[in-house]
Every structure is written in structure tokens, then in C-alpha cells.
Amino acid sequence: QVPLQHGAHRIGKRTDADMNRWRDYGLGEFIHMGLYSILGGDYNSMHYDGAAEWIRSWNKLPHEVYDNLYKKFDPKNFDPEVWARMAKNMGVRYVTITTKHHDGFCLWPSKYTDFNITKTPYKKDMIGPLVKAFDQAGIDVYLYFSVMDWHQADWRYDLKTVADSVAFNRFKTFTKNQLTELLTLYPQTKGLWFDGTWDNSWKKSGAFSDSLDQYLKKIHPGLIIGSRLRADDYGNRHFDANGHLMGDYEQGWERKIPSDYTATRGNDWDCIMTIPQNGWGYSKTWMGHWKTPYELIEMLAKCVSLDGNFVVNFGPKGDGTFRKKELQTADSIGAWMKVNHEAIYNAGYLNWTKQDWGYYTRSRKDGKIYMIVFNVPINGALKVSPAKKEHIKKAYLLQDNKTLHVEALDGNDVFIQLEQKNQQEPFVIVLETGQGGQAVEGENKHV
Numbered sequence: 001q002v003p004l005q006h007g008a009h010r011i012g013k014r015t016d017a018d019m020n021r022w023r024d025y026g027l028g029e030f031i032h033m034g035l036y037s038i039l040g041g042d043y044n045s046m047h048y049d050g051a052a053e054w055i056r057s058w059n060k061l062p063h064e065v066y067d068n069l070y071k072k073f074d075p076k077n078f079d080p081e082v083w084a085r086m087a088k089n090m091g092v093r094y095v096t097i098t099t100k101h102h103d104g105f106c107l108w109p110s111k112y113t114d115f116n117i118t119k120t121p122y123k124k125d126m127i128g129p130l131v132k133a134f135d136q137a138g139i140d141v142y143l144y145f146s147v148m149d150w151h152q153a154d155w156r157y158d159l160k161t162v163a164d165s166v167a168f169n170r171f172k173t174f175t176k177n178q179l180t181e182l183l184t185l186y187p188q189t190k191g192l193w194f195d196g197t198w199d200n201s202w203k204k205s206g207a208f209s210d211s212l213d214q215y216l217k218k219i220h221p222g223l224i225i226g227s228r229l230r231a232d233d234y235g236n237r238h239f240d241a242n243g244h245l246m247g248d249y250e251q252g253w254e255r256k257i258p259s260d261y262t263a264t265r266g267n268d269w270d271c272i273m274t275i276p277q278n279g280w281g282y283s284k285t286w287m288g289h290w291k292t293p294y295e296l297i298e299m300l301a302k303c304v305s306l307d308g309n310f311v312v313n314f315g316p317k318g319d320g321t322f323r324k325k326e327l328q329t330a331d332s333i334g335a336w337m338k339v340n341h342e343a344i345y346n347a348g349y350l351n352w353t354k355q356d357w358g359y360y361t362r363s364r365k366d367g368k369i370y371m372i373v374f375n376v377p378i379n380g381a382l383k384v385s386p387a388k389k390e391h392i393k394k395a396y397l398l399q400d401n402k403t404l405h406v407e408a409l410d411g412n413d414v415f416i417q418l419e420q421k422n423q424q425e426p427f428v429i430v431l432e433t434g435q436g437g438q439a440v441e442g443e444n445k446h447v
Ligand SMILES: COc1ccc([C@H]2[C@H](O)[C@H](O)[C@H](C)N2C)cc1
Pocket: 051, 053, 054, 195, 254, 272, 280
């Protein structure tokens, strides 16, 4: 064990009520809205093939052109109630909204920089109405905040000189002030989602990141902050020099999902996912593959089966509306969730052997076991190998309570026989288990 001043201060999961609520969300939504939403990944009829919210870093787009976009920022068709209803219908239980991305433009009336929404034709605060609308819809709100701020002269990528450190100290104060402002203006906020913390300047600021974390939780008890904020004494991020997670959950799963339970190291975590291959802000022409609702539902099932949450990103247009394909995706996921949310909400990992047909989840409320089936085998028989001493008493389809035939196999295994094999969409089987002998009579007594 390396002695650390600014490593993890808690070993293992956070287990207070706020964090238990976070752990049970299952499904979340990310929303990226900013000046980049105006361009939609294009400029001068050229398409930037990087992530649309990074277009300012494109050498074809002069910084002052991008930074003057605030003069055009006017989401005329923005309606926070519409955004909240869309999220509610999709079945999400938490949403993370960008307040300030790397470009430094603030979607709230910050008094620490003029580069904010009050200076735009739109003038009004967007964050307040969104927090209120989501809160009223019963969806918990988290605020995304980029530490890296390309608009601030005191931002530094690295600290090479005394002058760098003097400037960066001013920047740290600016950052602390803006975060205090956000938590004061929007007290319903449940957590902060930090980004832009990978540069050396921040890696060298482990002590500050530690004190900032503690300060924010002091002024906002229960606040949830993931592992993207902190750096330890040696500049390690997410995990300190002793391999302990610094943060209330692991925040490293960006467009990727742990391969198995071991890869989660037993921590809380969530995966944030774009619907296109990459790109978080609105992009007019989406390059590459657009994930279907079933692909996203399978990712959701896999995340929950590994004790994580799954967060789907949406990039509204500069006018404040969502593109049709995003609305359709939200709708499809919502339709599936309406029928199957029991297998997702308040559910998590089950230590049974993973089978090819799909994923197990187990309710944290009543221990009920769910099979989320994506791949029906040719013979329509779904293999289940319960853990020792756990036996299946009953199996039925969640959508219509139809009981399914369970055939005992060798040992503790069973086949669950599907009647029809032409399911058109992912479906859920509920298993009721008990201790003691296999409750189901085997058919294997051949006379
Ligand atoms: C590869 O380096 C990256 C990738 C994504 C990001 C940002 C995206 O712009 C988006 O905000 C995502 C949540 N974040 C990690 C930053 C740096």
C-alpha cells in the first residue's frame, strides 16, 4: 500500500440512501446541448468527422467564428416539458445535462463569465427550467460540467512555469465558484458529472480535486460525484495508486461496457452510450452505424446484469428540438420498458453462469430473478444453471404471466421450453426459486 494524502477515502461502495437510489436507476439519459448544436458538425458546407461537440478544435473552423456563435444561440423551440416528457416516456430515472462543455459556454446565467446564455438572443436560463421539469417528472437531475474550459485565459493544459501555476490557481477559484453557483441555483441537483479532467494541469492538482470534492459534498450533502473528478497524489485518475476507486461510482465506461462482472471490480458504475458510433452533440449527418433500439436494449440489459446503469445520449438541435430518429429511439425503448421495466429497475447482478440466450438480473427488492432473452436457440429450450442449492420452482413470461414448462436436466440444470420460437423482440421470463430439491419433476423417466 502506497501512503496517499489524496487517494480514495472510502474503500468499497457508498451505501447511503442517495447512492442506493442511484444504484437502482437502471436506465438514464444524457443530453448534450450547446453552441456546437447550432453547427451540427458542419461548417462552410464541410463536415467535421470528429465528435460534433468538439468542432471548435477542427482546424477548418477559426476559434473566433465558433466563439461568436453565442450571438446566434436561440433555441426558439426549446420546451423543457417536452424534454422531460420524452425522458419519462422512455422510462429513464436520471438525466445528465450539459451546463458547460469544453468550449466554456454556460447554459445558465453565471456571474463568473459573460460567456453565458444571458448574452445570447435567447437570454433565458435553460438549466433552471430543465431541472424543474425533470424534477417534477420524477426524474433525478445530474449536471455535466467540463473542468477544461477553452474560453478561460487561465486554463492550462500543463503547469510548466510559476506563471502557469498562478494562472491555474485563478482558474481553480473560477471553477469552484461556478460549481458553488450551480449547486446554489439548482439545489434539486442530485450529482455532478465532471469531464475534461485528463490533462496534466489537473493530474497535478490532486490535492485541489480532493478538497473540491469534499467542499461540494459539504455544501450539498448526499451529492453524487463519479470517478472523473479526482486525481491522487501521483496524478492517477479513477483508481488511486493502491487500486481503490476515487469517486462514488466508476465513470470510465464511455461507449463501452464491462465484459463480465470481474471487470466491474465490484464497484458501482454506469455506461454512457451514443446512438451513432461516436459524437455527443447534434450532428446533421451522422456517420456510420446508428444503433437500433434492440441493440440499445441489449446494452441496457447487459449493464444491469453486471450491476451497472445504462445512459443513452441525445443531442438536440440548435433550435431545442430532437431529431426524429432520436424521438423514435426514445419511443421504442420506452415501449419495451413499459412491459419489462421490472427486470431493469432496482435490479442487478446474479451470480449464475451466463448463457447464450441473454442476461439474468435479480431484483434488489424481492430477489426475483429475470431472464432477459435476446437469442432464442433453434430448439426453443433455454438452458438455466442455477447456483448450487437454488432451484427453480416456476417460470413464466413477464408480459402475460404465461407459465413455461421447466424440464429438469442433470444436476441442478433445467431447460425452460418456449412454446413459440418466433419472438419478434427481446422478452423477459420470471423465475421463482426456492431452496431444497428440484421442485420440477423431470421428464427423463423413459419407460
Ligand atoms: C477521446 O477523448 C474524449 C472523448 C469524449 C469526450 C467528452 C465528449 O465530448 C462528451 O462530452 C463525453 C461525455 N465526454 C467524455 C472528451 C474527450
